[in-house]
Amino acid sequence: xxxxxxxxxxxxxxxxxxxxxxxxxxxxxxxxxxxxxxxxxxxxxxxxxxxxxxxxxxxxxxxxxxxxxxxxxxxxxxxxxxxxxxxxxxxxxxxxxxxxxxxxxxxxxxxxxxxxxxxxxxxxxxxxxxxxxxxxxxxxxxxxxxxxxxxxxxxxxxxxxxxxxxxxxxxxxxxxxxxxxxxxxxxxxxxxxxxxxxxxxxxxxxxxxxxxxxxxxxxxxxxxxxxxxxxxxxxxxxxxxxxxxxxxxxxxxxxxxxxxxxxxxxxxxxxxxxxxxxxxxxxxxxxxxxxxxxxxxxxxxxxxxxxxxxxxxxxxxxxxxxxxxxxxxxxxxxxxxxxxxxxxxxxxxxxxxxxxxxxxxxxxxxxxxxxxxxxxxxxxxxxxxxxxxxxxxxxxxxxxxxxxxxxxxxxxxxxxxxxxxxxxxxxxxxxxxxxxxxxxxxxxxxxxxxxxxxxxxxxxxxxxxxxxxxxxxxxxxxxxxxxxx
DNA sequence: AAAAAAG
Numbered sequence: 001x002x003x004x005x006x007x008x009x010x011x012x013x014x015x016x017x018x019x020x021x022x023x024x025x026x027x028x029x030x031x032x033x034x035x036x037x038x039x040x041x042x043x044x045x046x047x048x049x050x051x052x053x054x055x056x057x058x059x060x061x062x063x064x065x066x067x068x069x070x071x072x073x074x075x076x077x078x079x080x081x082x083x084x085x086x087x088x089x090x091x092x093x094x095x096x097x098x099x100x101x102x103x104x105x106x107x108x109x110x111x112x113x114x115x116x117x118x119x120x121x122x123x124x125x126x127x128x129x130x131x132x133x134x135x136x137x138x139x140x141x142x143x144x145x146x147x148x149x150x151x152x153x154x155x156x157x158x159x160x161x162x163x164x165x166x167x168x169x170x171x172x173x174x175x176x177x178x179x180x181x182x183x184x185x186x187x188x189x190x191x192x193x194x195x196x197x198x199x200x201x202x203x204x205x206x207x208x209x210x211x212x213x214x215x216x217x218x219x220x221x222x223x224x225x226x227x228x229x230x231x232x233x234x235x236x237x238x239x240x241x242x243x244x245x246x247x248x249x250x251x252x253x254x255x256x257x258x259x260x261x262x263x264x265x266x267x268x269x270x271x272x273x274x275x276x277x278x279x280x281x282x283x284x285x286x287x288x289x290x291x292x293x294x295x296x297x298x299x300x301x302x303x304x305x306x307x308x309x310x311x312x313x314x315x316x317x318x319x320x321x322x323x324x325x326x327x328x329x330x331x332x333x334x335x336x337x338x339x340x341x342x343x344x345x346x347x348x349x350x351x352x353x354x355x356x357x358x359x360x361x362x363x364x365x366x367x368x369x370x371x372x373x374x375x376x377x378x379x380x381x382x383x384x385x386x387x388x389x390x391x392x393x394x395x396x397x398x399x400x401x402x403x404x405x406x407x408x409x410x411x412x413x414x415x416x417x418x419x420x421x422x423x424x425x426x427x428x429x430x431x432x433x434x435x436x437x438x439x440x441x442x443x444x445x446x447x448x449x450x451x452x453x454x455x456x457x458x459x460x461x462x463x464x465x466x467x468x469x470x471x472x473x474x475x476x477x478x479x480x481x482x483x484x485x
Numbered sequence: 486a487a488a489a490a491a492g
């Protein structure tokens with residue numbers, strides 16, 4: 001899990017170059033071509049010779065808790081699960097795993113942090129372990145709306161797949177065109193995790209064929225809708241086996257009519273599973289709204305950061321330039337921080353996120369590119385510098401804190417215009433938010449701004465303190481049920 | 486309305 005991101009596209013063990021299967025270059029149906037009828041249900045039981053047995057990974061039963069061990073998961077996959085210290089299932093895992101392992105299509109209503117990626121990754125791995133490997137084509141596809149999400153899923157996939165011999169390739173824009181292409185053309189990849197753009201690029205060039213994918217996952221389907229990805233997703237799905245011949249898992253934070261409509265087009269008799277409704281915002285996140293003027297916002301943020309300088313804080317804005325301006329201003333005031341938005345080159349996006357993840361830099365200023373899915377342990381504060389337009393985004397953003405049972409605080413600034421969005425948010429989360437005036441100490445004027453230092457210099461923002469002082473990675477992964485691969 | 490995604 002803690003592997004540097006850069007490893008991913010070069011992670012595959014080099015294999016003697018193989019000629020790609022004689023697929024039609026464009027991957028389209030060939031009229032006379034025979035396709036093996038694919039039973040969406042994997043064989044019920046298999047006798048695999050394995051170095052491991054399920055019992056090795058047994059954990060103590062707890063009343064009312066389902067264990068991963070309770071499912072029919074191949075030992076190699078169980079080993080990966082055990083390595084990640086996943087023992088007891090989250091609600092979505094408990095309800096989905098029986099369905100997906102039985103080969104059913106699934107519509108999962110789940111936010112990030114509920115453990116849904118473990119659901120589909122385990123489903124994929126279990127299935128691929130049981131199916132015979134045929135050809136050199138990838139046999140599973142996961143698509144997600146942001147690059148970071150793809151990277152993270154791929155990472156979790158690599159970790160879970162550690163003992164399976166199955167290989168994962170992350171395919172997304174902004175980096176490593178050649179490296180990704182090599183992985184795909186070598187035919188040594190079993191599972192492709194991708195954003196739509198780059199994937200379509202490869203598909204269009206005939207670099208990759210998806211007709212061996214007997215299982216596909218569409219993650220964050222509602223976000224895919226928002227971002228206008230659906231035509232792309234449609235085109236991608238058109239390259240997979242027909243829905244009757246594949247297993248399709250679709251996850252979405254909301255089950256709007258639009259999402260249901262998509263699901264009806266792409267799935268066959270899907271089972272629907274929802275994470276607990278109450279779980280919109282986890283109980284361990286304390287939510288506060290500061291009533292401030294537009295002028296006070298910065299001051300309050302500055303003081304909040306200054307007071308908690310050894311804690312990991314993520315600050316959200318609505319717009320890219322707002323994030324840029326804010327991070328510049330913080331740096332002028334000597335606050336070491338990282339900027340993350342869609343206009344930041346991908347290489348830097350990755351390295352900055354890594355820098356934040358490892359705790360080298362404690363403050364991240366971001367747009368909603370980082371709102372979903374990113375799981376980084378030990379974020380104690382999530383700040384809405386501006387309240388998001390969509391209530392869902394509020395939930396996603398503050399879900400960056402209070403993860404895995406840890407305690408976190410969500411701070412939102414409601415100035416004149418921002419307050420406009422509050423009622424919708426309160427309705428969405430089903431509770432009133434505590435609105436307070438900032439305390440005295442939060443209104444102390446920040447130091448006079450020095451001339452803006454450049455952020456880039458090997459990604460080292462100006463230092464405010466010696467790096468030796470802090471090192472800890474707060475929040476060990478909670479061992480019991482709060483996993484979220 | 487903004488953000489995200491292909492180069």
